[in-house]
Amino acid sequence: MPDRRSFLKALAATPIIGPLVPKLAAKPRRDYFKELGVRRILNAAGTYTMLTGSLMPEEVIDAWNYAARSFVVLDELHDAVGRRIAELLGAEAAMVTAGAASALTLGTAACITGKDPEKIRRLPNTEGMKNEVIIQKSHRFAYDHAVRNCGVKLVEVETVEELEAAINERTAMMLFLNLADPKGKIKREEFVALGKKHGIPTFNDAAADVPPVENLKKYIAMGFDLVTFSGGKGLRGPQSAGLLLGRKDLIEAARLNTCPHADTIGRGMKVNKEELLAMLVAVERYLSLDHEKEWRELERRAQTIVKAVSNIPTVQTEIVVPEIANHVPHVHIRWDAARLGLTPAEAKRRLREGDPSIEVTPSSDDVLVVNPWMLEPGETEIVARRLREVLRSGRHT
Numbered sequence: 001m002p003d004r005r006s007f008l009k010a011l012a013a014t015p016i017i018g019p020l021v022p023k024l025a026a027k028p029r030r031d032y033f034k035e036l037g038v039r040r041i042l043n044a045a046g047t048y049t050m051l052t053g054s055l056m057p058e059e060v061i062d063a064w065n066y067a068a069r070s071f072v073v074l075d076e077l078h079d080a081v082g083r084r085i086a087e088l089l090g091a092e093a094a095m096v097t098a099g100a101a102s103a104l105t106l107g108t109a110a111c112i113t114g115k116d117p118e119k120i121r122r123l124p125n126t127e128g129m130k131n132e133v134i135i136q137k138s139h140r141f142a143y144d145h146a147v148r149n150c151g152v153k154l155v156e157v158e159t160v161e162e163l164e165a166a167i168n169e170r171t172a173m174m175l176f177l178n179l180a181d182p183k184g185k186i187k188r189e190e191f192v193a194l195g196k197k198h199g200i201p202t203f204n205d206a207a208a209d210v211p212p213v214e215n216l217k218k219y220i221a222m223g224f225d226l227v228t229f230s231g232g233k234g235l236r237g238p239q240s241a242g243l244l245l246g247r248k249d250l251i252e253a254a255r256l257n258t259c260p261h262a263d264t265i266g267r268g269m270k271v272n273k274e275e276l277l278a279m280l281v282a283v284e285r286y287l288s289l290d291h292e293k294e295w296r297e298l299e300r301r302a303q304t305i306v307k308a309v310s311n312i313p314t315v316q317t318e319i320v321v322p323e324i325a326n327h328v329p330h331v332h333i334r335w336d337a338a339r340l341g342l343t344p345a346e347a348k349r350r351l352r353e354g355d356p357s358i359e360v361t362p363s364s365d366d367v368l369v370v371n372p373w374m375l376e377p378g379e380t381e382i383v384a385r386r387l388r389e390v391l392r393s394g395r396h397t
Contacts, residue, residue: 053232110253124151237282308384342394
């Protein structure tokens with residue numbers, strides 16, 4: 001019988017890596033949505049928050065995962081990311097926020113408090129502070145609640161004369177909704193000029209106004225003191241992030257009004273290292289895209305939808321590109337509901353309840369609007385086929 005020394009010697013010469021070590025099977029990935037009973041959808045609607053915005057590209061996901069594996073000093077990263085984004089977009093300063101609504105609150109707070117720690121601590125109690133924000137009546141919108149959070153009064157005006165008459169020692173800011181520019185009597189350039197004339201900061205909410213890519217620099221170059229964009233729409237950054245661009249002093253004040261600073265109105269609007277780094281990479285990526293190629297692909301998708309339904313009786317289609325906000329091709333589909341035995345509302349329900357579940361753009365009862373912007377490769381064809389099936393199945397025989 002061989003002794004122990006001989007056995008160990010023989011064992012050392014044996015190539016145990018491989019044949020004697022079983023190969024570990026790849027661990028199956030969990031299907032979390034399935035476990036939770038949450039259905040996946042094909043997003044033929046657009047970058048709606050209720051549909052979780054946009055999907056982050058691989059480069060952005062890589063940045064998120066990179067950040068998730070390390071600790072840093074949060075303010076140091078905030079500073080570095082803000083400097084880099086400001087350089088890229090031609091702004092004095094920039095910061096990543098917890099979405100565009102957060103940027104509205106923080107930008108407003110900055111205009112009220114500046115860097116005064118006592119004023120920052122007191123918000124939303126604005127007694128003795130500047131606490132009025134001027135806005136055109138036609139620019140009132142659901143998200144102006146994010147401005148009112150700061151304890152301010154919105155003063156509505158319609159004309160230049162009314163705006164100038166409304167300015168007083170309590171005026172903290174002038175708010176502009178980019179989407180509403182065609183509706184208001186005071187256009188962007190004049191609005192900015194009035195702010196400069198009276199020394200009042202102007203804030204442009206351009207949350208959904210990318211594309212076109214030029215908008216990222218346009219409104220700062222125009223002279224707005226603050227501008228916000230959503231991070232989780234056209235930029236395809238994290239849905240929980242946004243951008244606030246503008247004057248250095250106002251961005252510094254906005255930073256003091258939020259996390260990680262305690263006892264501030266924005267303490268709950270936390271932006272961690274993952275959102276910061278992912279948002280930076282999203283901006284870098286978006287600026288480097290071939291935007292003409294991207295546009296041609298969006299047009300192709302819209303035409304695919306049109307062709308799929310164009311020969312169904314009474315169906316009429318139109319490709320519409322909104323002038324401002326969600327500036328991409330949308331397909332408007334109309335038909336004779338009595339002839340087909342199907343209303344647009346019923347068609348939307350069938351698309352939603354089918355397999356796969358498809359969401360289309362919220363719209364009026366007489367039209368079905370499909371926005372293929374957020375569809376992944378191959379999904380446009382699936383949506384086109386399902387639309388055709390739904391419209392044909394509704395027809396009376």
